[in-house]
Amino acid sequence: MDSAYLTGLKKSLVGDEAARFVFLCNFEVEHAWARNYVGLPRPALESAPETVRRMEELGALLAGGSDLLCLSRLLDPGFRRYAEDLGFRLPAELVVDGAAGSGTSERILADPAALRRLGELADGRTYLMPMGTSAAEQKIAEATGLPLAVPDSDTAERVNGKIYGRRLVDRLGLRPVPGTCCETVESLAEAVESRLANGIPVIVKESYGVSGKGLVVLDSRKKADRLLRMVRQRAARTGSDAVHVVVEQFLDKKSDLNYQFTVDRAGAVRFDFVKQAVTAGGVHLGHVMPPELGEHHLAELRAAAELIGGALFDDGFSGVVGVDAILGADDTLYPALEINARLNMSSYQGPATERFLRPGTSALAKHYPLRLAAPVTFAEVREALGGLLDPGPAGPEVLITCFGTVNAEAGRTPPFDGRLYTLLFAPDRAGLAALDERVSAALETLTGGRR
Structure with a gap:
Protein backbone atom coordinates (compact mmCIF):
# COMPACT_ATOMS: atom_id res chain seq x y z
CA MET A 1 0.00 0.00 0.00
CA ASP A 2 1.33 3.46 -0.91
CA SER A 3 1.97 5.99 1.85
CA ALA A 4 -0.76 8.31 3.05
CA TYR A 5 1.68 11.13 2.28
CA LEU A 6 1.79 10.16 -1.40
CA THR A 7 -1.94 9.55 -1.80
CA GLY A 8 -2.62 12.88 -0.09
CA LEU A 9 -0.22 14.59 -2.48
CA LYS A 10 -1.98 13.10 -5.49
CA LYS A 11 -5.39 14.07 -4.13
CA SER A 12 -4.27 17.67 -3.65
CA LEU A 13 -2.49 18.05 -6.98
CA VAL A 14 -4.82 16.26 -9.39
CA GLY A 15 -7.91 15.37 -7.35
CA ASP A 16 -7.30 11.62 -7.65
CA GLU A 17 -5.40 9.72 -4.96
CA ALA A 18 -5.21 6.68 -7.26
CA ALA A 19 -3.61 8.62 -10.13
CA ARG A 20 -0.33 7.42 -11.60
CA PHE A 21 2.57 9.87 -11.46
CA VAL A 22 5.59 9.90 -13.75
CA PHE A 23 8.23 11.38 -11.46
CA LEU A 24 10.99 13.53 -12.95
CA CYS A 25 13.11 14.64 -10.00
CA ASN A 26 14.98 17.42 -11.78
CA PHE A 27 17.04 18.83 -8.93
CA GLU A 28 18.90 20.99 -11.44
CA VAL A 29 15.76 22.98 -12.35
CA GLU A 30 17.10 26.24 -10.87
CA HIS A 31 19.86 26.16 -13.48
CA ALA A 32 17.18 26.35 -16.18
CA TRP A 33 15.24 29.14 -14.48
CA ALA A 34 18.42 31.17 -13.85
CA ARG A 35 19.37 31.39 -17.51
CA ASN A 36 16.98 34.28 -18.11
CA TYR A 37 18.33 36.46 -15.29
CA VAL A 38 21.50 38.37 -14.48
CA GLY A 39 23.12 37.26 -11.26
CA LEU A 40 26.47 37.85 -9.62
CA PRO A 41 29.69 38.02 -11.67
CA ARG A 42 31.24 34.57 -11.90
CA PRO A 43 32.17 32.03 -14.57
CA ALA A 44 29.48 31.08 -17.06
CA LEU A 45 26.71 29.01 -15.50
CA GLU A 46 27.78 25.39 -15.61
CA SER A 47 25.52 22.39 -15.81
CA ALA A 48 24.69 20.71 -12.53
CA PRO A 49 27.32 18.21 -11.32
CA GLU A 50 26.54 14.54 -11.76
CA THR A 51 25.94 14.15 -8.02
CA VAL A 52 23.07 16.64 -8.19
CA ARG A 53 21.53 14.86 -11.17
CA ARG A 54 21.74 11.50 -9.40
CA MET A 55 19.75 12.94 -6.50
CA GLU A 56 16.78 12.12 -8.74
CA GLU A 57 16.94 8.66 -7.13
CA LEU A 58 15.51 10.18 -3.93
CA GLY A 59 12.22 9.91 -5.81
CA ALA A 60 12.29 6.13 -5.42
CA LEU A 61 11.05 6.33 -1.81
CA LEU A 62 8.46 9.01 -2.61
CA ALA A 63 6.85 7.31 -5.61
CA GLY A 64 4.44 4.41 -5.26
CA GLY A 65 4.18 0.97 -6.78
CA SER A 66 1.97 2.10 -9.68
CA ASP A 67 4.18 5.08 -10.54
CA LEU A 68 7.12 5.51 -12.91
CA LEU A 69 10.45 7.12 -12.03
CA CYS A 70 12.52 8.59 -14.86
CA LEU A 71 16.26 8.11 -14.36
CA SER A 72 19.58 8.50 -16.11
CA ARG A 73 20.82 5.27 -14.49
CA LEU A 74 19.08 2.19 -13.12
CA LEU A 75 18.61 2.05 -9.38
CA ASP A 76 21.26 -0.15 -7.83
CA PRO A 77 19.66 -3.64 -7.55
CA GLY A 78 20.98 -4.03 -4.01
CA PHE A 79 19.42 -0.73 -2.95
CA ARG A 80 16.13 -1.66 -4.59
CA ARG A 81 15.97 -5.01 -2.74
CA TYR A 82 16.92 -3.28 0.50
CA ALA A 83 14.11 -0.73 0.21
CA GLU A 84 11.53 -3.32 -0.81
CA ASP A 85 12.51 -5.54 2.11
CA LEU A 86 11.70 -2.59 4.39
CA GLY A 87 8.19 -2.43 2.95
CA PHE A 88 8.49 0.32 0.36
CA ARG A 89 6.56 -0.20 -2.90
CA LEU A 90 9.07 1.12 -5.41
CA PRO A 91 8.05 2.47 -8.82
CA ALA A 92 8.88 1.10 -12.23
CA GLU A 93 11.93 2.72 -13.83
CA LEU A 94 12.38 4.42 -17.18
CA VAL A 95 16.11 4.76 -17.82
CA VAL A 96 17.16 7.10 -20.61
CA ASP A 97 20.70 7.18 -21.95
CA GLY A 98 22.20 10.39 -23.23
CA ALA A 99 25.22 12.60 -23.56
CA ALA A 100 27.41 13.04 -20.52
CA GLY A 101 26.39 16.12 -18.58
CA SER A 102 22.83 16.15 -19.86
CA GLY A 103 19.89 16.00 -17.47
CA THR A 104 17.20 13.32 -17.61
CA SER A 105 14.63 15.72 -19.08
CA GLU A 106 16.94 16.64 -21.96
CA ARG A 107 17.68 12.95 -22.54
CA ILE A 108 13.98 12.16 -22.78
CA LEU A 109 13.41 14.95 -25.30
CA ALA A 110 16.27 13.60 -27.43
CA ASP A 111 15.00 9.99 -27.31
CA PRO A 112 11.98 9.18 -29.52
CA ALA A 113 11.58 5.77 -27.86
CA ALA A 114 11.33 7.36 -24.40
CA LEU A 115 8.79 9.90 -25.63
CA ARG A 116 6.80 7.11 -27.25
CA ARG A 117 6.86 5.03 -24.05
CA LEU A 118 5.61 7.96 -21.99
CA GLY A 119 2.97 8.78 -24.58
CA GLU A 120 1.60 5.25 -24.25
CA LEU A 121 0.87 5.99 -20.58
CA ALA A 122 -1.46 8.90 -21.36
CA ASP A 123 -4.75 7.39 -20.18
CA GLY A 124 -6.37 10.39 -18.48
CA ARG A 125 -5.17 9.36 -15.01
CA THR A 126 -1.40 9.55 -15.52
CA TYR A 127 0.44 12.81 -14.87
CA LEU A 128 3.96 14.14 -15.32
CA MET A 129 5.29 15.13 -11.87
CA PRO A 130 8.54 17.13 -12.06
CA MET A 131 10.27 18.53 -9.01
CA GLY A 132 9.81 21.91 -10.69
CA THR A 133 8.65 22.77 -14.20
CA SER A 134 11.09 24.31 -16.65
CA ALA A 135 10.76 24.58 -20.42
CA ALA A 136 12.14 21.03 -20.83
CA ALA A 141 4.24 17.07 -21.35
CA GLU A 142 3.29 18.53 -24.71
CA ALA A 143 5.12 15.85 -26.71
CA THR A 144 3.66 12.90 -24.78
CA GLY A 145 0.16 14.10 -23.97
CA LEU A 146 0.81 13.61 -20.26
CA PRO A 147 -0.71 16.52 -18.34
CA LEU A 148 1.46 18.22 -15.75
CA ALA A 149 0.47 17.60 -12.12
CA VAL A 150 1.85 21.06 -11.33
CA PRO A 151 1.69 24.46 -13.08
CA ASP A 152 3.44 25.25 -16.35
CA SER A 153 7.00 26.46 -16.74
CA ASP A 154 6.18 30.17 -17.01
CA THR A 155 4.25 30.10 -13.73
CA ALA A 156 6.87 27.99 -11.95
CA GLU A 157 9.71 30.28 -13.02
CA ARG A 158 7.82 33.43 -12.07
CA VAL A 159 6.90 32.38 -8.53
CA ASN A 160 10.28 30.85 -7.63
CA GLY A 161 12.43 33.96 -7.84
CA LYS A 162 13.73 35.46 -4.62
CA ILE A 163 12.68 38.91 -5.83
CA TYR A 164 9.13 37.63 -6.30
CA GLY A 165 9.25 36.06 -2.83
CA ARG A 166 10.39 39.24 -1.07
CA ARG A 167 7.73 41.32 -2.79
CA LEU A 168 5.08 38.77 -1.88
CA VAL A 169 6.12 38.92 1.78
CA ASP A 170 5.87 42.72 1.71
CA ARG A 171 2.49 42.61 0.01
CA LEU A 172 1.13 40.21 2.63
CA GLY A 173 2.42 42.24 5.56
CA LEU A 174 4.55 39.38 6.91
CA ARG A 175 7.68 40.18 8.90
CA PRO A 176 10.49 40.37 6.32
CA VAL A 177 14.17 39.81 6.80
CA PRO A 178 15.45 43.39 6.43
CA GLY A 179 16.57 43.78 2.84
CA THR A 180 16.02 45.13 -0.65
CA CYS A 181 15.20 43.83 -4.13
CA CYS A 182 17.69 45.06 -6.72
CA GLU A 183 17.22 45.06 -10.49
CA THR A 184 19.86 47.60 -11.50
CA VAL A 185 23.53 48.02 -10.69
CA GLU A 186 22.97 51.32 -8.91
CA SER A 187 20.12 49.97 -6.77
CA LEU A 188 22.48 47.17 -5.71
CA ALA A 189 25.22 49.67 -4.88
CA GLU A 190 22.80 51.81 -2.87
CA ALA A 191 21.47 48.82 -0.89
CA VAL A 192 24.96 47.56 -0.05
CA GLU A 193 26.37 51.00 0.80
CA SER A 194 23.50 51.99 3.09
CA ARG A 195 23.80 48.87 5.24
CA LEU A 196 27.58 48.68 5.38
CA ALA A 197 27.66 52.33 6.40
CA ASN A 198 25.79 51.26 9.53
CA GLY A 199 28.21 48.39 10.15
CA ILE A 200 25.65 45.75 9.14
CA PRO A 201 26.95 42.69 7.21
CA VAL A 202 24.74 41.72 4.28
CA ILE A 203 24.12 38.72 2.05
CA VAL A 204 23.66 39.29 -1.67
CA LYS A 205 21.68 36.48 -3.33
CA GLU A 206 20.85 35.85 -6.95
CA SER A 207 17.12 35.75 -7.53
CA TYR A 208 17.48 32.25 -8.97
CA GLY A 209 20.60 31.12 -7.13
CA VAL A 210 21.12 27.43 -6.52
CA SER A 211 21.50 26.34 -2.87
CA GLY A 212 24.93 27.28 -1.58
CA LYS A 213 25.81 29.12 -4.81
CA GLY A 214 24.85 32.46 -6.24
CA LEU A 215 25.33 34.28 -2.94
CA VAL A 216 28.05 36.26 -1.26
CA VAL A 217 28.44 37.57 2.29
CA LEU A 218 29.73 41.14 2.45
CA ASP A 219 31.13 41.83 5.90
CA SER A 220 33.80 44.37 4.97
CA ARG A 221 34.22 47.41 2.76
CA LYS A 222 36.92 45.60 0.78
CA LYS A 223 34.57 42.77 -0.20
CA ALA A 224 31.79 45.19 -1.09
CA ASP A 225 34.05 47.35 -3.25
CA ARG A 226 35.32 44.29 -5.11
CA LEU A 227 31.80 43.03 -5.86
CA LEU A 228 30.53 46.43 -6.99
CA ARG A 229 33.59 46.96 -9.17
CA MET A 230 33.01 43.62 -10.93
CA VAL A 231 29.31 44.35 -11.40
CA ARG A 232 30.02 47.78 -12.90
CA GLN A 233 32.72 46.38 -15.18
CA ARG A 234 30.26 43.78 -16.49
CA ALA A 235 27.63 46.47 -17.07
CA ALA A 236 30.12 48.56 -19.04
CA ARG A 237 31.14 45.52 -21.09
CA THR A 238 27.59 44.34 -21.88
CA GLY A 239 25.88 47.71 -22.14
CA SER A 240 23.22 46.62 -19.63
CA ASP A 241 22.90 47.63 -15.99
CA ALA A 242 20.42 44.83 -15.25
CA VAL A 243 20.98 42.62 -12.23
CA HIS A 244 18.50 40.38 -10.39
CA VAL A 245 19.49 39.97 -6.75
CA VAL A 246 18.27 40.58 -3.23
CA VAL A 247 20.35 42.19 -0.50
CA GLU A 248 19.49 40.99 2.99
CA GLN A 249 20.74 41.82 6.45
CA PHE A 250 22.81 39.12 8.12
CA LEU A 251 20.80 38.12 11.20
CA ASP A 252 21.90 36.52 14.44
CA LYS A 253 19.70 33.46 14.77
CA LYS A 254 18.78 30.51 16.91
CA SER A 255 17.82 28.26 14.04
CA ASP A 256 16.92 27.87 10.38
CA LEU A 257 13.52 26.35 9.74
CA ASN A 258 11.84 24.77 6.75
CA TYR A 259 8.11 24.20 6.50
CA GLN A 260 6.01 22.74 3.74
CA PHE A 261 2.42 23.21 2.71
CA THR A 262 0.39 22.14 -0.30
CA VAL A 263 -2.00 24.31 -2.31
CA ASP A 264 -4.63 22.17 -4.02
CA ARG A 265 -6.27 22.97 -7.34
CA ALA A 266 -9.19 24.68 -5.56
CA GLY A 267 -6.85 26.92 -3.57
CA ALA A 268 -7.16 25.15 -0.20
CA VAL A 269 -3.92 25.16 1.82
CA ARG A 270 -2.81 22.10 3.81
CA PHE A 271 0.07 22.57 6.27
CA ASP A 272 2.30 19.50 5.95
CA PHE A 273 5.16 19.84 8.43
CA VAL A 274 7.94 22.02 9.83
CA LYS A 275 11.54 20.92 10.35
CA GLN A 276 14.70 22.48 11.70
CA ALA A 277 17.21 22.92 8.91
CA VAL A 278 20.89 22.06 9.19
CA THR A 279 22.96 24.39 7.01
CA ALA A 280 26.56 25.52 6.64
CA GLY A 281 27.67 28.45 4.51
CA GLY A 282 24.24 28.66 2.93
CA VAL A 283 24.39 25.00 1.85
CA HIS A 284 21.57 22.73 2.93
CA LEU A 285 22.91 19.71 4.85
CA GLY A 286 19.78 18.19 6.33
CA HIS A 287 16.80 18.50 8.66
CA VAL A 288 15.99 17.61 12.26
CA MET A 289 12.46 16.58 13.22
CA PRO A 290 10.62 17.70 15.24
CA PRO A 291 11.97 21.26 15.53
CA GLU A 292 12.59 22.98 18.82
CA LEU A 293 9.79 25.50 18.40
CA GLY A 294 7.11 26.86 20.71
CA GLU A 295 3.39 26.66 19.98
CA HIS A 296 3.13 30.41 19.31
CA HIS A 297 5.83 30.16 16.64
CA LEU A 298 4.14 27.12 15.10
CA ALA A 299 0.88 29.05 14.96
CA GLU A 300 2.68 31.94 13.26
CA LEU A 301 4.08 29.59 10.60
CA ARG A 302 0.66 28.08 9.96
CA ALA A 303 -0.85 31.53 9.54
CA ALA A 304 1.95 32.51 7.16
CA ALA A 305 1.37 29.34 5.12
CA GLU A 306 -2.30 30.25 4.68
CA LEU A 307 -1.43 33.74 3.48
CA ILE A 308 1.41 32.69 1.17
CA GLY A 309 -0.56 29.76 -0.23
CA GLY A 310 -3.57 31.94 -0.97
CA ALA A 311 -1.42 34.55 -2.70
CA LEU A 312 0.38 31.93 -4.79
CA PHE A 313 -2.96 30.48 -5.85
CA ASP A 314 -4.14 33.95 -6.88
CA ASP A 315 -0.96 34.19 -8.97
CA GLY A 316 -1.78 30.95 -10.80
CA PHE A 317 0.13 28.42 -8.71
CA SER A 318 -0.99 25.19 -7.08
CA GLY A 319 1.27 22.49 -5.70
CA VAL A 320 3.87 21.87 -3.02
CA VAL A 321 5.59 24.87 -1.43
CA GLY A 322 8.64 24.80 0.84
CA VAL A 323 9.46 27.93 2.80
CA ASP A 324 12.69 28.74 4.62
CA ALA A 325 12.24 30.72 7.83
CA ILE A 326 14.54 32.07 10.54
CA LEU A 327 14.12 32.13 14.30
CA GLY A 328 16.21 35.07 15.44
CA ALA A 329 18.47 35.06 18.47
CA ASP A 330 15.90 37.28 20.19
CA ASP A 331 13.07 34.78 19.44
CA THR A 332 11.70 36.90 16.60
CA LEU A 333 10.33 34.70 13.82
CA TYR A 334 10.91 35.68 10.21
CA PRO A 335 8.39 33.36 8.52
CA ALA A 336 9.47 33.66 4.89
CA LEU A 337 13.15 34.04 4.08
CA GLU A 338 12.73 32.12 0.81
CA ILE A 339 9.71 30.64 -0.93
CA ASN A 340 10.34 27.55 -3.09
CA ALA A 341 7.17 26.72 -4.97
CA ARG A 342 8.24 23.21 -5.95
CA LEU A 343 9.16 19.93 -4.31
CA ASN A 344 11.95 20.30 -1.75
CA MET A 345 14.42 17.95 -0.10
CA SER A 346 11.92 17.46 2.72
CA SER A 347 9.23 16.43 0.25
CA TYR A 348 11.11 13.25 -0.59
CA GLN A 349 11.31 12.21 3.07
CA GLY A 350 7.54 12.05 3.61
CA PRO A 351 6.84 8.32 3.15
CA ALA A 352 9.96 7.30 5.11
CA THR A 353 9.19 9.47 8.13
CA GLU A 354 5.57 8.33 8.00
CA ARG A 355 6.76 4.74 8.19
CA PHE A 356 9.56 4.97 10.77
CA LEU A 357 9.31 8.20 12.82
CA ARG A 358 7.34 7.23 15.92
CA PRO A 359 5.53 9.78 18.12
CA GLY A 360 7.82 11.31 20.72
CA THR A 361 11.03 10.37 18.89
CA SER A 362 13.41 12.34 16.68
CA ALA A 363 14.86 12.02 13.19
CA LEU A 364 17.74 13.56 11.28
CA ALA A 365 17.86 13.74 7.49
CA LYS A 366 21.50 14.06 6.51
CA HIS A 367 23.92 13.32 3.71
CA TYR A 368 27.41 12.08 4.52
CA PRO A 369 30.27 13.27 2.29
CA LEU A 370 32.50 10.40 1.17
CA ARG A 371 36.00 10.94 -0.23
CA LEU A 372 36.52 7.73 -2.17
CA ALA A 373 39.55 6.22 -3.90
CA ALA A 374 37.37 3.85 -5.94
CA PRO A 375 33.66 3.09 -6.43
CA VAL A 376 31.99 1.17 -3.60
CA THR A 377 29.13 -1.29 -3.89
CA PHE A 378 25.87 -1.13 -1.99
CA ALA A 379 26.89 -4.33 -0.24
CA GLU A 380 30.04 -2.59 1.03
CA VAL A 381 27.97 0.29 2.40
CA ARG A 382 25.64 -2.18 4.13
CA GLU A 383 28.59 -3.99 5.62
CA ALA A 384 30.11 -0.75 6.88
CA LEU A 385 26.91 0.34 8.60
CA GLY A 386 26.17 -3.17 9.87
CA GLY A 387 23.48 -3.43 12.52
CA LEU A 388 22.57 0.25 12.23
CA LEU A 389 20.50 -0.72 9.18
CA ASP A 390 18.71 -3.64 10.86
CA PRO A 391 14.96 -2.97 10.93
CA GLY A 392 14.20 -4.42 14.36
CA PRO A 393 10.72 -4.22 15.88
CA ALA A 394 10.72 -0.39 15.93
CA GLY A 395 12.38 0.11 12.54
CA PRO A 396 16.00 0.83 11.61
CA GLU A 397 18.23 3.35 13.32
CA VAL A 398 19.56 4.35 9.89
CA LEU A 399 17.70 4.37 6.57
CA ILE A 400 19.58 4.86 3.31
CA THR A 401 17.44 7.10 1.10
CA CYS A 402 19.75 7.50 -1.91
CA PHE A 403 22.74 5.40 -2.99
CA GLY A 404 23.28 6.61 -6.57
CA THR A 405 25.05 9.75 -5.37
CA VAL A 406 27.82 7.71 -3.73
CA ASN A 407 29.61 6.85 -7.00
CA ALA A 408 28.16 9.60 -9.22
CA GLU A 409 31.56 11.27 -9.72
CA ALA A 410 33.51 8.01 -10.09
CA GLY A 411 34.56 9.02 -13.61
CA ARG A 412 36.82 11.71 -12.18
CA THR A 413 40.45 11.18 -11.27
CA PRO A 414 40.45 9.66 -7.76
CA PRO A 415 39.90 10.44 -5.05
CA PHE A 416 36.39 11.65 -5.88
CA ASP A 417 33.57 13.01 -3.75
CA GLY A 418 30.37 11.08 -3.14
CA ARG A 419 27.36 11.51 -0.89
CA LEU A 420 25.28 9.00 1.02
CA TYR A 421 21.77 10.25 1.81
CA THR A 422 20.21 8.91 5.00
CA LEU A 423 17.53 9.29 7.64
CA LEU A 424 18.54 8.64 11.26
CA PHE A 425 16.03 7.74 13.99
CA ALA A 426 16.57 7.99 17.75
CA PRO A 427 14.55 8.58 20.93
CA ASP A 428 15.73 12.21 21.24
CA ARG A 429 18.22 14.85 20.04
CA ALA A 430 21.01 13.48 22.21
CA GLY A 431 20.46 10.04 20.72
CA LEU A 432 20.61 11.51 17.22
CA ALA A 433 23.93 13.20 17.96
CA ALA A 434 25.42 9.95 19.24
CA LEU A 435 24.04 8.00 16.28
CA ASP A 436 25.41 10.58 13.86
CA GLU A 437 28.88 10.04 15.31
CA ARG A 438 28.53 6.27 14.98
CA VAL A 439 27.51 6.57 11.33
CA SER A 440 30.42 8.90 10.56
CA ALA A 441 32.86 6.50 12.21
CA ALA A 442 31.40 3.49 10.39
CA LEU A 443 31.70 5.18 7.01
CA GLU A 444 35.39 5.87 7.58
CA THR A 445 35.98 2.21 6.74
CA LEU A 446 35.00 3.18 3.17
CA THR A 447 36.98 6.41 2.98
CA GLY A 448 40.08 5.42 4.91
CA GLY A 449 39.70 8.65 6.86
CA ARG A 450 39.92 10.85 3.73
CA ARG A 451 38.00 14.13 4.02
Missing part, protein backbone atom coordinates in the same frame (compact mmCIF):
# COMPACT_ATOMS: atom_id res chain seq x y z
CA GLU A 137 9.46 19.37 -18.67
CA GLN A 138 6.80 21.51 -20.37
CA LYS A 139 7.96 20.16 -23.75
CA ILE A 140 7.84 16.57 -22.47
